Amino acid sequence: MSIEEKWVIFDYGGTLALPSPRVTCNNLGAYFSRVLPPQQREQFLHILQRSWEGADERGRALGLDVSLCTILHDVLRELNIPFVGTQHVVDSFLRQLGDGEVTPAAAAAVREIKSQGYKIGLASNTLRSSKVRIESLQRAAIADEFSAVIISSEIGFRKPHPVFFEILLRRIGAIPEQVVFVGDTWHKDVLAPIESGMRAVWIAEGNKADPVSVRHSVPLISDISQLPSLLAQMSMAVSASRDVQY
Structure with a gap:
């Protein structure tokens, strides 16, 4: 060069x-939980909140960052839910939220x-x-x-x-x-x-x-x-x- x-x-x-528009745990959870069976939604939102807060704490303290897919994969893995197609759902959520x-x-x-x-x-x-x-x-x-x-x-x-x-x-x-x-x-x-x-x-x-x-x-x-x-x-x-x- x-x-x-x-x-x-x-x-x-x-x-x-x-x-x-801000991406928050609440608006991500509300969007994503719609595709889950009703009996899993409350648990999903609880685990998502915990994962989100952990990622946010690491970001503030260490300057690290993670993707929404990584956060969601951690949650779905704990729930034993397959996460094929997560990126598509995340991108759809972000398009709806706007930029x-x-x-x-x-x-x-x-x-x-x-x-x-x-x-x-x-x-x-x-x-x-x-x-x-x-x-x-x-x-x-x-x-x-x-x-x-x-x-x-x-x-x-x-x-x-x-x-x-x-x-x-x-x-x-x-x-x-x-x-x-x-x-x-x-x-x-x-x-x-x-x-x-x-x-x-x-x-x-x-x-x-x-x-x-x-x-x-x-x-x-x-x-x-x-x-x-x-x-x-x-x-x-x-x-x-x-x-x-x-």
């Missing part, structure tokens, strides 16, 4: 899209950034599968712009865990210096990528300079529509720096 290859990796909710809609401004920015020569990726903390998330990008007519989609529940780690970003870099075949990470959450989308050696852009509502962002020299924008011009400026600054070194 050429050192000149450049990547922009986006967070999803709050960055490219409106916030997504955050990509904003028109974000779609336009993605297309313009791609035209500047960047490769585009998505890196998201979510229980939604990559298949369902890609369908959301397809509805915005930008799925073809993305060369990589990294989902926390599919790789087993969530932002800001360092391993999340190690896997991200391996998946896209890039070194940290080739990547600009764009997101709206300071510790997950800005500080963690910087600590992994990447550059970052913080989408912060109000565009007010924050002491933390100033200390880290983090570019800050108030709206994603400002990103293409900012990236152009950052690229020129990097080129100028290389010219000075030579």
Whole structure:
């Protein structure tokens, strides 16, 4: 891979899209238990609650993540219920629940950034599968712009865990210096990528300079529509720096 290859990796909710409806133990249990015999539903919901809380505790304490299928398989295994076709049921549940809609401004920015020569990726903390998330990008007519989609529940780690970003870099075949990470959450989308050696852009509502962002020299924008011009400026600054070194 050429050192000149450049990547922009986006967070999803709050960055490219409106916030997504929350996946909860209750709405998953209500949907899935409908396909079970009535006599097993109460026990299923009880075990699901226990499994869900355990997964959530590990996520908060260790930065680990699991897929909805993994949670359901653990529950069904305890109930001695076959779990063939679970992924199909999970994806159906997620489609019914819905996903955050990509904003028109974000779609336009993605297309313009791609035209500047960047490769585009998505890196998201979510229980939604990559298949369902890609369908959301397809509805915005930008799925073809993305060369990589990294989902926390599919790789087993969530932002800001360092391993999340190690896997991200391996998946896209890039070194940290080739990547600009764009997101709206300071510790997950800005500080963690910087600590992994990447550059970052913080989408912060109000565009007010924050002491933390100033200390880290983090570019800050108030709206994603400002990103293409900012990236152009950052690229020129990097080129100028290389010219000075030579």
